Every structure is written in structure tokens, then in C-alpha cells.
Amino acid sequence: MFDSLRMVVVGSGTHGCAGSVPGRVRIGGWVWRLRRRLSVGARQVGGSLWPVLQTAVAASVAWYLATLILGHEQPFVAPIAAVISLGATAGRTGRRAVEWFFGLSFGLAIADLVMSVIGTGTVQIGVVVALAMAAAIFLGAGPLVITEAGVTALLVVTLDPSTAGPAPDRFLDALVGSCVALAVHSLFPVDPKLLVKQAARPIFDDLRAALEEVASALASGDPDRAEAALRRARGVDVRVSGFREVLEAGFETARLSPSCRGSLKRLVPYAEAADSLDLAVRNTRVLARDTVGLVRRGEPTPALLGEAVLDLARAVGDLAGYLDEPGRVPKAIERPGNRFALKAAEEATIALGERNDLPTSMLVGQIRSTAVDLLRASGMHLDEAAGELDSAVRAVSTRNEQHAA
Numbered sequence: 092m093f094d095s096l097r098m099v100v101v102g103s104g105t106h107g108c109a110g111s112v113p114g115r116v117r118i119g120g121w122v123w124r125l126r127r128r129l130s131v132g133a134r135q136v137g138g139s140l141w142p143v144l145q146t147a148v149a150a151s152v153a154w155y156l157a158t159l160i161l162g163h164e165q166p167f168v169a170p171i172a173a174v175i176s177l178g179a180t181a182g183r184t185g186r187r188a189v190e191w192f193f194g195l196s197f198g199l200a201i202a203d204l205v206m207s208v209i210g211t212g213t214v215q216i217g218v219v220v221a222l223a224m225a226a227a228i229f230l231g232a233g234p235l236v237i238t239e240a241g242v243t244a245l246l247v248v249t250l251d252p253s254t255a256g257p258a259p260d261r262f263l264d265a266l267v268g269s270c271v272a273l274a275v276h277s278l279f280p281v282d283p284k285l286l287v288k289q290a291a292r293p294i295f296d297d298l299r300a301a302l303e304e305v306a307s308a309l310a311s312g313d314p315d316r317a318e319a320a321l322r323r324a325r326g327v328d329v330r331v332s333g334f335r336e337v338l339e340a341g342f343e344t345a346r347l348s349p350s351c352r353g354s355l356k357r358l359v360p361y362a363e364a365a366d367s368l369d370l371a372v373r374n375t376r377v378l379a380r381d382t383v384g385l386v387r388r389g390e391p392t393p394a395l396l397g398e399a400v401l402d403l404a405r406a407v408g409d410l411a412g413y414l415d416e417p418g419r420v421p422k423a424i425e426r427p428g429n430r431f432a433l434k435a436a437e438e439a440t441i442a443l444g445e446r447n448d449l450p451t452s453m454l455v456g457q458i459r460s461t462a463v464d465l466l467r468a469s470g471m472h473l474d475e476a477a478g479e480l481d482s483a484v485r486a487v488s489t490r491n492e493q494h495a496a
Contacts, residue, residue: 172268
């Protein structure tokens, strides 16, 4: 057994017993997956190291200032408020950050007043947690922050029930923690380019996956895959709205923070691509819905339709790389992603010549529209993108006519 394992690790050719090959393959695959997971995890930690350090410093400073300025011996609410505030306002504009910081402080004050009326106990804990979560929902927080608010309220009620009542200690601790978080958020901001990139990456990943599922559904004629593609495409809309907010916050941070002003020019390609990317997501959703209708008819579809959608997926993958390094290819038309987008339009046009009915025409129209959106997202003007698409379609139509003649 040890010899087999050694052979997998060092790659010792074809020696050994043939019966042990499957085991060696399984072990080798397991080792590869483990190494890949460790590598991905290390990159994720490296990309989030600065926010982690921010939060750790804010928690320590909040505790220190609460003990120094307020004289509280156990100001545990201060670091809790700092940690939650920084987590809740990552990628938010300054106005939203201030709203959250002071909303948390006054929310705890209200909780104190409620506890002074109803006291503490099993039922009261549930009421206070519910009120804290309701306050987070009212402030427009996401699911994670809503849960954190409930956990914080639970900690406050259970760790120090003796101070329940109208005393301002917890309110002042929370105010100190929130102010420390606001100061850290403003003076030592996270790289706005990193935040925008992290917000954009899931959009590209999900959009590409949705297009690949559409292509697979068209190739296999599987209605379940088409439905899965439609569900995935619908889920991208939420990410786009979040991306816009992070982009706005990124520009605000880059303008106000001297250390981040160099990021302004790196954010411009994302801003220019935002509207076109939104349109590409919408058109992909319509494309997936049309695919569901086409596949449900049970009729075979032209093979080039699936290839065209797959080329759109390739164009999305290249677009993500272009926005990370906008100067990599100087001319828009020379970018591989744009060539994939135009190729998708060409293949869809050929497929329309093979089967010219209403469902196929609708699908081809959506492929062309999505191709234009991706061309524009890569920096092309509308007239240039439409002109390139028209030229590609005309060239295919001319070839089809010559072939028919």
C-alpha cells in the first residue's frame, strides 16, 4: 500500500500491480483536490486580510477607549458594535455607513428601555432578539447582518443582565464602538478596487454558468436543465444591484481617501460596463426563458444554437479578465471575448438559416442582443458594437446566399 502511495506522489511510471491503479488514481485525485482547496483558501484569506486586520484593530481600540474615556470595566458592547458595524458597512457609501453606525447604537438604547419595562427572562430574551433583528431589517441590512444583530442582542442580554434598565452604559459603549468603526472605515479604507472586483466576480461566474447551462439544455433537449438555467439567470439580478452599490461606494472612497485615489482610474472600466452588464444579465434571463419554451416542444434544435450560447459564455469569461486588466489588449475588437461574441452572432445566424421559425428567431434575437451588450461592456460604443455585429451577420448571410446559389 505504501509503495502504491509513493508511486502516486512521485509519479513512478507504470511499475506496480495493475490492480492498484484505480486506488492510485483516487488517491491522486484526492491529493489534487486538497491542494486546490488549500490554494483557493489561501488566496481568499490573502484577499480579505486587510478587512480582517481592520476589524481586529477596531475591536481592540473600541474596548480601550471605552475603558479609558467612559471608565467602564467590562465594555463588551463596544467591540461588538465595532465588529458588526465594519462588517455591515463594507462596500457601502458613507451615508449608509453612518445610518448603520448610529442605528445600531440607538437600537441598543431602545432594547435597554424595553428591558427596563418587561425585565429579563426566557420570554424577554426572545422579545429583545426579535426587536434587534427587526431594527436591522428596517435599516435595510442583509441576511447575515440581521442574524448578527440578533446574536448581539442575545449576548448583551445574557452576558450582563444585571445592568438591564435605562442606564446609558451599553448605549455609550455601542456609540464608542460605532464611532471607532466609522473612523477606521474612513481613515483606513479597504481597497475600493478589491471590493468592486469581489462584487463583480460572482456576476460573471453566475452569468457564465447560466449561459453554459442554456447551451447544455439546447444540446441535450433537457427541460430540467433549461429550468435550472432560468433559475440561475434570475438569481443574478440581485448581485447586479449589490454590485452597483459597491461601485458607488468604491468611487466615494477613492475620491475621499488620499491613499485610494489611484484606484479611480481602475474603477472606470467597471462603471462603463455596469449598464451593459445589467442588460446582458436581463437578456440572458430572457434567453433562458425562450430556451425553456423551445426545449419543451420536444423538437431537435440546430446544433449551432448551443455553440453560439457557449461562445457567449466564453465572452463573459474573457470580459471578467479584461475588467481586471483593462490595458491588456489595446483595441476592443482584438479582445478574445469580443471575437467570441461576434462568433456567437454568426453561428446563431447560420442556425436561423437551418430552421427559420418563431421560437428559433426569438432565440437568435436574444443571442445577438446579448452579444451587443457584451461588446459594449468591453468598452465599445453602441454604434461601433452594432456596426461590428451587422457586418458579421451580413457576411454570414452573403455566404449562405452564395452557398444556396
